[in-house]
Amino acid sequence: MMDDFAVVKAPRLERLVLYRCRAPRGFCTRVRIGDAPRLNSFGFLEPGQLLQIQNTVIVPGMKVSTRSIVSSVKVLSLTVRFGVHNSVKMVPAFLKCFPNVERLHIMSEKCDKPSRYLNRKFWEMSGPIENVASCIKVMSLREFRGEPSGVGFLEFFFQRARVLEVATIVLANSKLTPFPKDEVVSKVREILKKRVSKVSSEVDVLESNGPEGGKPWNFQKGADLSCHDPFSVA
Structure with missing residues (x-):
C-alpha cells in the first residue's frame, strides 16, 4: 500500500512502474511527476x-x-474498470497528458455492475485525443469482457487510430469469468x-x-532495459 509517490528530480529515469500500488479503501494514491525528461515507459x-504533473492535478475535462x-x-499502461464512471472518465484525461504515446496497454478490471451509460457517446464527448489519431501504433486491451464502456472505447479508438499497426484484444478466461464470449467476439468483429482508417x-x-484478473506482471521483464516495452502482451 502507498499513499504518495513523487518523482521530484530524476534526469536519468527512463522507466516508472507502479504495480498494484494502492492506498487503503477510501483513500487514493497520489502519483506526482516532476522533472523526468527521459521518462519513456510509465505504468500502471x-x-x-491521483495523477499530478508538475504542480497540476489531472482531472477530467x-x-x-x-x-x-x-x-x-x-x-x-493503464488499469481501467470500464463499468465504473469514476475510473473511465479519467482515461481521456490521462491520454491527453501523454500526447506522444506510441504503445498503449490497457488492463480491464472486473466490475460487478457495469454502467450502461458509458457508451461510445461518452468517449466522443471527451473531445479529440491527439495520440490516438496520430501516434499510437500498438494497442492492447486485456481481460476484456464486453462491457458497454469497453465496447464504446473500441469503437472510438478504431474509428480514430490513423497510424495503428498492431492491436491485440485478449478476452478474459471464460472458464473462470462467465461472460457472453461469442457475443463479445461478434461485437469486436463488427x-x-x-x-474508416x-x-x-x-x-x-x-x-x-490465465487466472481471473490476468497473469501477474513479470518483474524480470520490466527490469530488462533491453526490452523496450515492459507492458507488452507478447
Missing part, C-alpha cells in the same frame, strides 16, 4: 490514483497545457469492419488461459 496508472503533459513517454493494421482477438 490505476483506478483511484481539463485543458492540457505544457505544464500538464509528459511529452517523453512513449509507452503507457467494430473492426467499420474502421485506410491504414493496414493487424488485429488479433484472443482468449486468456
Whole structure:
C-alpha cells in the first residue's frame, strides 16, 4: 500500500512502474511527476490514483497545457474498470497528458455492475485525443469482457487510430469469468469492419488461459532495459 509517490528530480529515469500500488479503501494514491525528461515507459496508472504533473492535478475535462503533459513517454499502461464512471472518465484525461504515446496497454478490471451509460457517446464527448489519431501504433486491451464502456472505447479508438499497426484484444478466461464470449467476439468483429482508417493494421482477438484478473506482471521483464516495452502482451 502507498499513499504518495513523487518523482521530484530524476534526469536519468527512463522507466516508472507502479504495480498494484494502492492506498487503503477510501483513500487514493497520489502519483506526482516532476522533472523526468527521459521518462519513456510509465505504468500502471490505476483506478483511484491521483495523477499530478508538475504542480497540476489531472482531472477530467481539463485543458492540457505544457505544464500538464509528459511529452517523453512513449509507452503507457493503464488499469481501467470500464463499468465504473469514476475510473473511465479519467482515461481521456490521462491520454491527453501523454500526447506522444506510441504503445498503449490497457488492463480491464472486473466490475460487478457495469454502467450502461458509458457508451461510445461518452468517449466522443471527451473531445479529440491527439495520440490516438496520430501516434499510437500498438494497442492492447486485456481481460476484456464486453462491457458497454469497453465496447464504446473500441469503437472510438478504431474509428480514430490513423497510424495503428498492431492491436491485440485478449478476452478474459471464460472458464473462470462467465461472460457472453461469442457475443463479445461478434461485437469486436463488427467494430473492426467499420474502421474508416485506410491504414493496414493487424488485429488479433484472443482468449486468456490465465487466472481471473490476468497473469501477474513479470518483474524480470520490466527490469530488462533491453526490452523496450515492459507492458507488452507478447
